[in-house]
Amino acid sequence: MSLPSKINTSIRMSVAKRKLESRKIELRDGNPLEQWGLAKIKNDIKNNKELKELFGQKEPDKNDIQEYKLFKFRELIAYALENSPYYRDLYTSADIYPSNIRSYKDLEQVPLTEQEELANKPYHFLCVSRKDIAREFTSSGTTNMLKRMAYTQGELLEIVDSVISGLKMAGMDSKADTLQIMYPTITATWDPGLVLSKACDLAGYSSVINDSMDVHEQMNTIKEAGTTIIIGTSSFLYEISKQIRELVKPGEMGIKRIICSSEPLTEDMREEIENAWGCKTLRQWGMTELGLANAIECEHQNGFHLNNPDFLAEIIDPKTGKILPPGEKGELVVTTLRRKCMPLIRYRTRDITSLIDEPCNCGACLDQRIGDIERLVA
Structure with missing residues (x-):
């Protein structure tokens, strides 16, 4: 990289760091995640x-x-209504303003x-000029429908x-921590490894990507990296954990937390992983069309904390x-409240879960959590 390119990159990194609310949040x-959201x-x-x-000027409460x-x-x-051809047609015909x-009942x-609408005509959802798009990503998720999403730099x-x-x-609270990123089976245009490594760079954390299938x-x-936290697909971490048990004792590798993402994690799988590494295993949930990183468990493992x-x-x-009350199982529907490029309003995820409204033992009392997730049978 040339010197001018290095300087430009350094300036962009400095500007990005100043914009990050997460850098100001202390574990104490x-x-x-709740403190970041509140900020x-x-x-x-x-x-x-x-x-x-x-x-x-008051401090916002849950209401x-x-x-x-x-x-x-x-x-x-x-x-x-003003910017999206898809929603303009949909809402005008339905007299939605x-x-x-x-109230929430009015939703x-x-x-x-519907996911099919997004898959069939993605650019009808676009609300900005094509020149404002920084990246586009395509994913089929678990539905085998290719869906293209665009995002601005912001x-x-x-x-x-x-x-x-x-x-x-999840426990990454020190510059002494290193995140090891294991996504050997992910072949999407939205590379979670790159997103995670960039997040670590901006936060001042260390990270290392290893997509090898070989346990050794x-x-x-x-x-070599002094890894303390591991993140990867649930199935891969489950398989590698079974091999680790034959090679080292639980806790011997110094791993303090495992994060499983991209795929469901059963309690039997979680037990196998925790027994192998001697630490807690947390689940992460997200969808490419919603921005990938949408919810994650805390150490109490009692529901996914939502952004x-x-x-x-x-x-x-x-x-x-019909909208169901907290605690009742049904289909999760999500609206991207802050998205300007391609917002999704009342988007059907086809995931079955429930909303948890009571406070969590981790101290979070303002955010919503979502319970265990099941796939909706078509």
């Missing part, structure tokens, strides 16, 4: 006249955050967004910001579309 402040919400309130009039999300939902409806949404009026930075907060919550190569990297300022989550009856 409570659950890092983003407070910043929104500070910079929006209507929100400032609505909430004033305030629910009202904040309704406000952001109405704001997003207005934005989509921001003023319709006064039922708003048509659901949105990519916000995703990295949330990833850093999630890593902090992975072990050598752990020793609070980014998403409005609902549970619906998949047959009737």
Whole structure:
């Protein structure tokens, strides 16, 4: 890389670091993901006249955050009506306008967004000029439908910001920590390894990517890099854990946390992994079309903590579309509250779960959590 390129890269990194709320969060402040979300919400309130009039200077409580999300939902409806060809046609024909949404019950009026629509006409969802797109990613997820999503540079930075907060919550709290990234079977245009390594760079953490299927190569990297936290696909970490048990004693490698993502993790798989490494195993949930890193467990392993300022989550009856109360199982429907490039409104995930509203033992009491996830049978 030439000297001018190095200088430009250094400047961009410095600017990016200053924009990251996650860098300001300390573990002593409570659950890092919740604290990050609260900081983003407070910043929104500070910079929006209507929100400032609505909430004033007080510290937002759980009810305030629910009202904040309704406000952001109405704001997003207005934005989509003006900028998205798909939502403009859909909402105009259904007589949906921001003023319709006064309570969470009113969300039922708003048509659901089907995955097939996104797969068939992705650019109809686009709300910005093509020149404003920084990256596009394609994924089929678990539905075998190719879905293309576009993101601006600012949105990519916000995703990295949330990833850093999630890593902090998972226990990455020191520059002495090193994240080892194991995604040997991921072949998508959205490379989770690159996202994670960039997040570590911006947070000041160390990371190493090893996509080898060989357990001995992975072990050598752990020793050489001083790895303390591992993240990878659930199936690969399960298989490598069975081999590790034959080679080392639990805890011998110095790993303090395992994060399983991209695939379901059963309790039997979790038990096998924890017994092999001698540490807790946390699950992460996300979808490419929602920004990849959407929710993660804390050390208490009692539900996935959601990125609070980014998403409005609902549970619906998949047959009737009726919104279900917290604790009842149904289909997870998500709205991307802050997305400007290709927002998704009431997007059907086809995942079956429930919302958990009570406080978590980790200290989080403002954010929502989602329970165990099952796939919806078509």
